[in-house]
Each structure stands twice: as structure tokens, then as C-alpha cells.
Amino acid sequence: MNAVVIAVLVMIGLSLARIHVVIALLVGALAGGLTAGFTTMETIEIFTNGLGTNVNVALSYALLGAFAVAINYTGLPNLLVKAAIKVVGKQGEDRRKTLTKVFVLFLIAFVASLSQNAVPVHIAFIPILIPPLLKVFNELAMDRRATATALTFGLKAPYILLPAGYGLIFHEIIVENMNESGAAIEMGMVPQAMLIPVLGMFIGLLFAIFVTYRKPRNYENKELSDQTLKESDYSYSMPGIILGVISIIAVLYTQVETGNMVFSALIGLLILYIYFAILHFQKKLSFNDSVDLMTDGMKMLAFIAFVMIAAGGFAEVISETGHVQSLVEATAGPIGNNLALGAIVMLIIGLFITMGIGSSFSTIPIIAVIFVPLAEAIGFSPMATIALIGTAGALGDAGSPASDSTLGPTAGLNADGQHNHIWDTCVPTFIHFNLPLILFGWIAAMIL
Template identity: 45%
Template sequence: MAELLNPVILSVLVLVALSLSRVNVVIALLLAAAVGGVAGGLSLEETFSVLIDGLGGQGETALSYILLGTLAVMVARSGLTRKLIRRVMPLLRGPRAVVLFAIAGLACFSQNLVPVHIAFIPILIPPLLAAFDRMKIDRRGVAVALTFGLKAPYLIVPLGFGLIFQGIIVDAMAENGMEISLGQIPLAMAIPVGAMGVGLAIAVLVTYRKDREYTNPQPLTDDAANPLGALDAGDADLKWRRGDYAVLIGLAVTLALQLVYGSLVMAALAGVVVIFVLGGERWTDGDPIVDRGVAMMGTIAFIMLVASGYASVLTETGAVEDLVASTSDWIGDSRLLTAVIMMLVGLVVTMGIGTSFGTVPVLAAFFVPLAAAVGFSPLATAALIGAAGAIGDAGAPASDSTLGPTSGLNADGQHHHIWDTCVPTFLHYNVLLFAGGVLAAMVL
């Protein structure tokens, strides 16, 4: 019973309850942080002091999102979006399942082949809403498909973000006395990722296969006042102009600098400046462009800042360590029970913090000795740590794996972040990731 009163559990329960009640995510995070801090022994004043001090933990990520939003607006204002959609539109005339699987496949490239993470969503998805509405596609299915592409690749492919995530697992295990090579991580994560694939298939072929009509379907016309709007299917103006080349070069510079320097802020800023310098946009249009970029991605950026402060509060109380450590007192020698408890702890911690990358080192410090004590192999331990770190990310209100899809699908205000993104992704991925992590631990 004492474990149920752990500040992390109380805080996450408050966060989930408020989010499901359609309370704004920022307000829910602040209230949950207050509950976690006070329950963990901090005063209310100390809690918010720690939260404010911790806002900078995701400062680079938040700034990169704002710059990516600005870059996305530049792309949308150019003719590139029209050309891209003209190529994609014929592909959206087939079965809806094919469309959703194709979107999941395209999203996979954003983690490894072209590591831009969620940056492609505000560029590609809003103009496609008209086609989705015409096909009566349930946007919850699109959200599940996008989240699969944002998560599964980094769990199993050691390139791009996958190289970072899997490297964190290897380093965290080594620091706690268990060696495993980077090349073994994909094998360890094969079963959990396979479970995610099953979840994607269920969502596409069963759960969201029926028609869904929206109150205000997007028209198939080009709205000059909304550069992110849908495009007229009969518009044949596909000629390349100087501005299109400038934007294309800007995107190439962004990608190249990100790969070379690993800084999304530096890369996105350089891409924006290149577009201005080459005449893709006029300097005098900078204010409305940036305003649109902030409007598109500012909410996500601010949520990530508050989530960083929230994580700082949970860390300051020491409740995360207490929660993980207390589980070893009553698990005993049961490998199955150990695997189940480890996955449950990972779910609670990651749902609160909202990042699988940041959760892995915290979990590994306690999971590695516990796994070694009950006889888990390095492969099994890596599977548990990787799956437990990722399990809460899909359904977490403050995760970019859910905020990203919402940013594109809610361009017209008809897609709710919690009920249309977080709940569907949680049900289709986290339940099966839980089972996949436990299964992998028992057979590896």
C-alpha cells in the first residue's frame, strides 16, 4: 500500500485524470507537479521553484520546435507543398489501410534515414486533411500510424535517433555493471517492436477501419489566407520558381547541418536564413512567418518546457528512485513477477516524464542489479529497459511522439490531443509493448 502512495504514482494519476477530463495539458502538468512535490516533502513554494528552475531542461528542444515551425511555414508558402501533395494525392485513392500503412512507413524515415523527427508533420499532414476527410479516414488511425513511425524505428534501427537511444541503453547498462554490445540491442528489441507492429495492424485493420465524418471537412481548394490549407485538385501550376529552389536548398542545408553538428537549433536557423538570403521569402515578411511558426509549434514547445520542470520536481523529491528501489523488497526470485513490475514502473515513470530517452538512465540504475539478481541475461535486461523506457512515451500527454501528430491533425481544430491521439496510441501500443517486454525477458 505504501508504494501506491509514492509521489510519482500520485502525481501521474492526477496528470492522467486531469488530461482525460480534457483539462489543458499545461495546467494538468502544473497541478500534477504540485501534487508530486508536496507529497514528496517539498513545500508548495519549493515545488514551483524547482519546476521553474527545471524549465530550461528542454529549452533547446522547445527552441528547435519554434524554428522548425517557422521552416514549415516557409515550405507551405512556397510551391513545394503543392508539388508534393500533387504527387501524393494519387496515392490516396486506394484502400484506406494502404494509406495509413504508407504514412507509418513515411514517418519511420524521420527517425533514421532522414532524422528530422516530428518536423515533417506540420509540413505534410495539414495539406492532406482534405484528402483524409474526402476518404472519411478516422484521424485517430492516422495518429496511431504517425506515432508508430516516430517510435518503432529508434527502438530497433541503430541509425539516427535509434543510434542515440540504443547507445544510451548500452552506456547505462555498462555503468551499472552489465555489458552488452550495440549490435545486440536490435535483437533485444525485436519482440517489443513486433508487438507494436501488431498494435498498428489492429488499429488500421480493425479499430479505425470505419468511416468517420468531421463537422467541418477541409475543402479541396487553395486558401490564400491559409498557406497550410488543402490544395485545389485541378491546379496545374507545377512550374518551379526561384523561391521553390531557395526553400529546397534551405531544407538541404538544415538536414546537412543537423547530421554534421547534431544541433537542430543551429540547423533549422541556418535553413531559415538561407531561404531569406536566396530570396525564397522577403525579410520584411519575417514577422508573419515567425508568428505562424509560433502558432503552429509554440504550444508543443511550451508543453515540453513545462514537462521538463515537472520531471525536475519528481527527481528532486527522490520519489522515482524510491519507487524503483522499493519494488526489489517484495519481488523475490520470480523472473516473471520481476519483469511485470519493471514494466509497470517504467510505464508510471515515463508517462510522467514524457521521454523514453531521459527515462532509461534512471531505470537502468536500479533495473540492472535487480535483473542480475534474478538471473536475466544481458539481452533480456536490455529488452526490459528499452521497452520499459518506451512504454509510456506513446500515450504520454507531454511526449513529442503524441504532440507531433496532434500538431498536424489538429490544424483545423477537429482533433483532440488526449482522446484522439494519446488514448488511441496508449491502447494500441503500450498494452502490447508491456506484453512484448515481458515476453522478451522470459525467452531471451
């Protein structure tokens, strides 16, 4: 049996059974390591060696969680709720509320799209933007699964299609690895080849918004902090709003300029400490309370941080087994010259690899070295090969419990503890994006 297939199936199966995803990653890695012939202790050692891969990202999440709770304390959430009530109407007329929900979901998808290309902050904006908006979503009775789908669309589709920001990195990885594997392609060919697969993702987004998750879903209004605070403690004031907005702008600007989420989150927190100092002198908040708020915020995203750390260990075990290449090679023989079969098999292989690793960017170098000669032998054109490799790399990023495209949305939407990572983010994004990507990626390979 192939160790990659076993590891991914065990990890996904345990996650769907509501076993904690960190445990699922560890047990999946053990299953993969044992299948590959490693001993239990060898597998644990490899897993442990890979834990440091995502430590920087994990620390970023912890600091951004603290920042999100601090922003909540400035009163911005209450201000947004009041604005939402004016838009929706106090009676919440059904048609008006529906139109508002659709507008908000498309706006979220648009903002997320900007985070990949125009303002490449990636997932750093989610813990800043989404937690304060949860009360607004509750007022609109929005199904957070639709919001998760909109966020993941914005985190994936732009970098797959557009050669700017993170998209430029993704396209460069495709071109460089395909050229090194013997395919003569240029950067301008990638957006053309990926247009059809991204169209499939857009259709999946529309289906999620207008069909699957169109009905109202009620949530409780909960504070983001474990602190027992009075509603008046969250009443907004002009200094709080000004410093809150300044801190958000500073975090995003610093992230763009430095590319470092840890440093940018620290800058935002330091600015908010100015507001806490004002409240301290007004005897409205002690410094001990502000420390407790920060600690609560870090706890809020501790789950995501631990998943990212465990995902690094899981990916290390998969890489060390050497079974990724054997998985690809084992499928080459039965395909022959069957274009339709070859396309679907290559896409499914990409799905398995990316579901395990959790990164489209890391999957491309792994599959390109085998897919390029395989696609040429089967008879695919260069454009079709780009579509296959790009789509196979992107597959699994949505739906993977270890992907930042799913962890990011969960980090924001579960700030009040009412959004399940697997069933409310991973499963919806898998259904609405991976399935259309397979279909439209296959169509692209057939017609290009």
C-alpha cells in the first residue's frame, strides 16, 4: 500500500469522525510512516523534526488572536452592529436581509481576493477583520459556512489565476518546475490555462451562496473574550475607534512591507496599548485586565497554531516516505494513451498530495517532475499540461484540515466558539471547490 494514501485517508477519516485534528494528523503520520517501513519511534522522530516548519506561522496566529480581542475591546464591533441594523432594518425584512447577506458575502470574497494579489497579506487580515464582524453576521442570520466558502475562494482563486502577489509566486513555481522537467512554457500561458478551472471555483461559490447555504442560520451573540465584561465596557468612543482603525492599517501596511506577520501583529498590539493606557488613566481598565485580554486572544487561536505545527510534522513524514513519487509512477502504466483517464488520475493524485501537505505551493515541485513527461507521453498539449499541474496543485488546498486556506477562515469565524473547523470550513470548501476544480480542470485538459 502507498504510505501517502494511507496517511491522508487516516487523517481525513479521523477528522471527519470529530477526532481532534492534531491527533488525526499525528495518527495519520504514524500510519503513513509504518506503511513506509519506518518504526514507530523513527516516525515520531521524523514528525518531531518537522514541527519547526510552521512555528513562525503559529506564533503569528497567537499574536493576531490577541490583536483581534484587543480590537474587539475598542468598541468597533458595536459600531458595526449599529451600522448593520441601519442597513437591514430593525424589523429585518426578509428580502432586504437576503440582499444584504449576498452583498456582504461577495464583499468578503473580494477583500480576501485583494489579500492575495493587490495587498498580499494572505490570511493575516482574517483575525483582524472577521471577529469584529461576527455580531453583524449574527444580526443577518448568515450561515458561516457560506462565509467560510467566500473567504476560501478569495484565498485561492486569485493566486491560481492572476500573476501578481502570491499569484506571481505560484505561477513562477509552475513555470520553473515545468521548464526544469522538460516543458518549454512561458508565464503568459499560465493564466490562460487556469481560467477554466477558476471558473469552476466561481460557480462553486455561487452555488454555495445561492443554493446550499442560502437559508438563515442562528448563532448566539457571544463575546470573544472569556472575561466577564459589561456591555458598557465595549461601548465605542472616538479615541478607541481612531486607534483601532490606525492599528488595523498599521498591521496591514507592515505586513505588506516586511512580509512578517509576527512583527506586523506586534506593531498593532503596541498601538492598542496606547488605548489601554488611556483607559487605565481613566480608571476604566487595569493593566492586569489588558494582559488577561491578550492571553484570552492567544487562547482563541491556540487551536489553529497547534494544527499548523502538527501539519509541519505530518508533511515531513509524507516527504520522507518517498512514496509520493511512487504513487505517481504507479498510475502511469495503466493510463496508456487515454487522455480522459490520464487527466482524471493526475488530478486525483494532486488532490491526495495537497490534502496531506496542505500547500499548493509545495505540491507543484513534487508532481511537476513526473507529470510533465507523463503528460507528454499521453499526448497532452503544453497548455493542457499547465492546466493539469496547476489544478492538481490547487486541489486539496480547499478542504484540507492542515491548509491555511481553511485554517484562516476558521480562525476568524470560530472566534466565539460557534464554528467547527472540519464540518463548517473543510467539508463545505471541499465540496464547493475541489469537486468543481476536478471537473473544470478535466475539461481544460481536454479542450486546450
